[in-house]
Amino acid sequence: MSEQPILSLEGLSVRLPRGADRTHALNGVSLSIASNEILCVVGESGSGKSMMANAIMRLVPGEVAIEAGRMMFDGRDLCTTDPAAMREVRGAGIAMIFQEPMTALNPLRTVGDQIAEMFRIHTDLSKAEIGERVLSLLEDVRIPSPKTAAKAYPHELSGGQRQRAMIAMALALDPKLLIADEPTTALDVTTQAQILKLIRDLQQRKKTAVLFITHDFGVVAEIADRVVVMQHGKIVEQGTADDVLNRPTHSYTKQLIAAVPPLTAPPPRPLSSDNILTITNVAKTYRTGGFLDRGARVTAAVKDASLTLPRGATLGIVGESGSGKSTLARCIVRLIDPDNGAILLDGKDWVKLKRAEIRRETRHIQMVFQDPSASLNPRRKAAELVAQGPIVHGTPRATAMTEARELFALVGLDPSAGDRFPHEFSGGQRQRIGLARALALKPDVLIADEPVSALDVSVQAQVLKLLGELRERLGLSIVFITHDLRVAAQVCDLVAVMKDGEIVEHGLVADVFSRPQHPYTQALLASVPGGAFAREHQTAV
Amino acid sequence: MRIIGLAGRRLAASIPTLFLILIGVFLLLQLAPGDTVDALMAQMGGGDAATARELRKFYGLDLSIPAQLANYLWHLVRLDLGFSSIYGKPVATVIMERLPPTILLMTASLSFAFFFGLVFGVIASRAVNKWPDTLISTLGLVFYATPSFWFGLMAIVVFSIYLQWLPAGGFEDIGEVRTGIFRVIDIARHLILPTLTLGLIFLAIYLRIMRASMLEVLNLDYVRTARAKGLDETRVVMGHVLRNALLPMVTLIGLQAGTMLGGSVVVESVFSLPGLGRLAYESVIQRDLNTLLGIVFVSALLVVVVNFVVDLLYARLDPRISAEG
């Protein structure tokens, strides 16, 4: 911090157009970044952290106005720089990488061409020189076979490779400042670990200043030199990573950190010897494409999965995207018909049930979905959504509606809120409605498919707490699907790790997480961002 | 190669569709009052029942309907569309004579509509909600609401009757015999008004789609990436928006091919062009059902061919398509 700051924001305020849910996205924000340091900006959704990144690049939509303050970069105020000079700064002086590597690259142009464009607009290099620079950049970001990657279209690369290509593009002209807007949020945990390491390495080699925006304190612990915590467009706390993470002073920071589930499991609970759900050798294969059996691709989404769920326990199924965990969950409730295997629920084999029988039996096993806004029909009122299940199963409408209101109280919602439509609730409240809907049928088993991954961390903690309480009170047995090992560690008694459709390891959560046997489980655990911080900090869950 | 294979497979998949159409229309036409022989007899000024029976036997009309259908399909496989009793020629010959003006008209109208739809769509999207956009969008709505035959008639009143700049109808001047470039110019002069008339509604559709598509692409993440690179607006639009925004337009050509061919029925009637559309109209009036069935087949075939070309074009524009095959 001895050096002159590369960028300093002084009292920056950004006003939102009329009709938005708040007047200002940013309110008097002041911070500075020196070269060769990584400054993490942390906040929940709506904190204004992404708007700050766009404001620095002057890439805010027309109706959003930078109202006050200065943004000093390289001796000039970016707030007053004219558009042509601003274009010189973009890419060459300040570069940016985004959250969604899937959509941040033009699908119709090759990756190499898009990186080369950086040189074409900002330098006078010859075509051959540009080609060489592109290849060496792709080598720098450790993309496998850079020559092929340069000629590839974005859809031919994996998410992690695309993000590497984005980083290559951003660092092409050795910018003084790199803005990374949640660059690993859309990636799997192992890929995330690799990308974080890559950013760290390149930053140290090139002495770039990095403004790293994230919502995840694990990532902060992994990468930050200094930390800025934002809430409602204001900075509530800033300091060195060590200070903020271990000795937070502001109550909001404390609350956020406490909401992060640690990776260590709580002491194990006694488990019943009676299994309510037994899955044996379940398999599901997909065939895609193919015309008259030519060129058909066969994907085994779930291979030979066998698991047991003791009565009253929570079984976690963890894995990265494409591991088959969601397919397995949907097989259990027969949203997807498995190819073979047996699913015994209270002694009845679900795989053999007919459609009409499933409709009857479904009240014993219910599901909670990932996206609380997508899982509620936007055209039905909340109480009606909760009452739907009992009505389908023959409860008179009036009774069902009364019960629905009781369930509202059970999941911590105001019973009078039943007359509102889903869009009038917050994300956490919507997930509570989803929970109430599943519980309305008084099921024995609850399948929860990533129930908290779309929620902010503090809301996530509340919903997990509620789920724990309900399990005790109603004697529920839960299958909990998640990609987040920290969440699994907190709520599960047993855990199964899936990779490419196979269960590679399963057992008591404390055993699996402290003494992982399978190399993939080991890699997965090692990839959880934050290391020591993730294992040891104090928590609220 | 891969692209051609892909488009070829879609072409092959449309063969059952063609047969479905043909069988459907064939059966439909069986319900029509009167047959070819009735039409022929009416043209000859009547005749006795015995002659009619002879003729029916000659044309195979005394067979059962499935047998007639089988007969027709068997002939079709050998590219024989039957005989038009009204024109006294094989249907295939009649249609081939009438095909060139229609193809010329469609190509011209499509090029006109596509080009100007593209240009106006881009202009409108770059000035969204400002006056050029309002003007273009309003004109688009008015063009869309204009009945093509009425626009054609009004164009004739203005350009042929009052200003006398352009001919009011026909494919070429039959008064004089022209050759080479003079004939080309003469035909082009005759096609200006029909092209505008047929193309107008498609111009309106294309500009609306292009505008919407541009606005959508301008909001995508990779356009933000392009801006973050420091590209100026012109380069952003040329390099990252235009080609991507063109994709829905290209799809639309394929979807609209049938509508355009249908529109040519009306336009060719307004401008007395000796094309396929006018032939369709005439064969309905004259109850020449054999020819009508032939036209149904050929126009469906034409639509299939247009869609094949569109598939090729699309696959060239979008690398994601050829990867899926």
Place this chain on the structure above:
Amino acid sequence: MDAAKRYFRSPAAVIGLVLLLAVIAMALSAGVLYPRDPLALAGRPLVWPFTNPRFPLGTDNSGRDIAAQIFYGARISLLIGGVATVIAVAIGTLIGAFAGYYGGWVDNILMRITEAFQTLPNFVLLLVLVAVFGSTLTTVTIAIGIVCWPAPARLTRAEFLSLRNREFVQAGRTLGMRDLQLILGEILPNALPPVIVYASVVMALSILLESALAFLRLSDPNVASWGNLIGLGRDVLRVQWYVSAIPGIAILVTVLAVSLVGQGLNDALNPRLKSR
């Protein structure tokens, strides 16, 4: 309620509604203002508009009042446009819903049929239908409805395809709902708004198709239709061009009104798109 407020905030949508209401008013008042048969001889043929107060819009080649025909023509256009649209949207929604919901071979067969209808130029099919079934008001209306259903079917299918795997539909399934309950209660209400908006396009198209058919003298000759009048005016186009011009403007205004209302509905029902 929000939707209504949003609708009336757009001047174009309000103009469209006013024009449409005006056309409807014309259709309703035709019988009162012109109690006589509009196709009966009324006066001297080919009276220019604005020259004789008895015939504000003049008379056609056979001496029939153009104004009366315009008023009665509004009835025919709205009737044919409206009924054909209902037919087309009903068939389209039904087929699209089943194809999109069930997928697999049901979808395959239904889409093959839809494709066949789209491959055949719509106006050519219309000619075939008229050639077979004749040109009465009823047959022409039904024929137009049959010609127009594929586009709404594709739209509905696309909506169903994207909605059927949404989590709220899956949730309904895990609650034990039947297919019909899911289709009618959960998916259809969410799929309908774009289809309703698209109905305005179908209606505009139906009006244009009917007028083109009438212009070619293939529609019902026994009713006062704008297309008929334009076709009639073609014979005297050289001098009395107004006979064709006036009904053309009536068609233009009606179709424009329907399109504007449709666009207004679209912006009101999908507010997200408006802000772009």
